[in-house]
Amino acid sequence: MVFKDYQCIGYHGTTKLAAELIIKSNEFFVSDNSEDWLGKGVYFFEDDINQAINFISKARKVKDYKIIKAKIKSDRWIDLVKNENYLYLLKIADEIKKRNIPSLKGYKLVNAVVIDFMHQIEEFDIISATFEIEKSSRCSGMNIMPMQIQICVKNTNCISDIEEVGLVV
Amino acid sequence: MSDYFERVYNKMKDLSDNQIEKMLIKAGIKNFESRNEFSIEIKIECDQKNSLNINYPESERYSYYNDNYIKDVA
Numbered sequence A: 001m002v003f004k005d006y007q008c009i010g011y012h013g014t015t016k017l018a019a020e021l022i023i024k025s026n027e028f029f030v031s032d033n034s035e036d037w038l039g040k041g042v043y044f045f046e047d048d049i050n051q052a053i054n055f056i057s058k059a060r061k062v063k064d065y066k067i068i069k070a071k072i073k074s075d076r077w078i079d080l081v082k083n084e085n086y087l088y089l090l091k092i093a094d095e096i097k098k099r100n101i102p103s104l105k106g107y108k109l110v111n112a113v114v115i116d117f118m119h120q121i122e123e124f125d126i127i128s129a130t131f132e133i134e135k136s137s138r139c140s141g142m143n144i145m146p147m148q149i150q151i152c153v154k155n156t157n158c159i160s161d162i163e164e165v166g167l168v169v
Numbered sequence B: 001m002s003d004y005f006e007r008v009y010n011k012m013k014d015l016s017d018n019q020i021e022k023m024l025i026k027a028g029i030k031n032f033e034s035r036n037e038f039s040i041e042i043k044i045e046c047d048q049k050n051s052l053n054i055n056y057p058e059s060e061r062y063s064y065y066n067d068n069y070i071k072d073v074a
Helices: A016-025 A049-059 A083-098 A111-121 B003-013 B017-027 B029-034 B058-063
Strands: A003-015 A042-046 A065-079 A126-132 A147-153 A159-165 B043-048 B051-055
Touching (some): A003 A147, A083 B003, A111 B003
Antiparallel strands (some): A003 A042, A126 A147
């Protein structure tokens, strides 16, 4: 069973201006950046506001930012934390690499491209995965890795209850 | 194989290399080739045999998932 029927609260860090537009229009802008790790979509951190704050303030270096939270729900959700699903993704990637595709010569196939390739063949609503964070903060002998769960929403109809989170600075 | 991936895999088998290439381009592979190059200074330390620690600002680490962009290591 690939799809899970699931809902959670997602946190999204963005500029103050973009946040105001999102709240006013009650919809998110789909990211179309091929560097996004899970492909095109609207990105959230699952149930962790601090990840969203760190992303927008440290990774993106935005000083005047806002955090928006929303309910995310779907029954067509691919969870790559499940090893079975991750292995399927690798199998699709391997099949792509076997093909004679000139544009792939010298190109490192990244997960975002494989995921959006799959989505073109058959759509799904949401895909999520864990990514390691703060590599330098691990201590010798400690094997617990700081992780974050990133959610990429392809179908924005799965997003509801959008609201700004008041931040205490 | 599960339903979703089985369907994707089977449909993929029916696609020609040319069709797959077009879909991959739509999925973003050309964007990587055409984007602007940039560089920042990073500190590289070798603290033990065959081990490199590459330290870059935490704020920049999201950009470094592709080690093809790390060059001129000496």
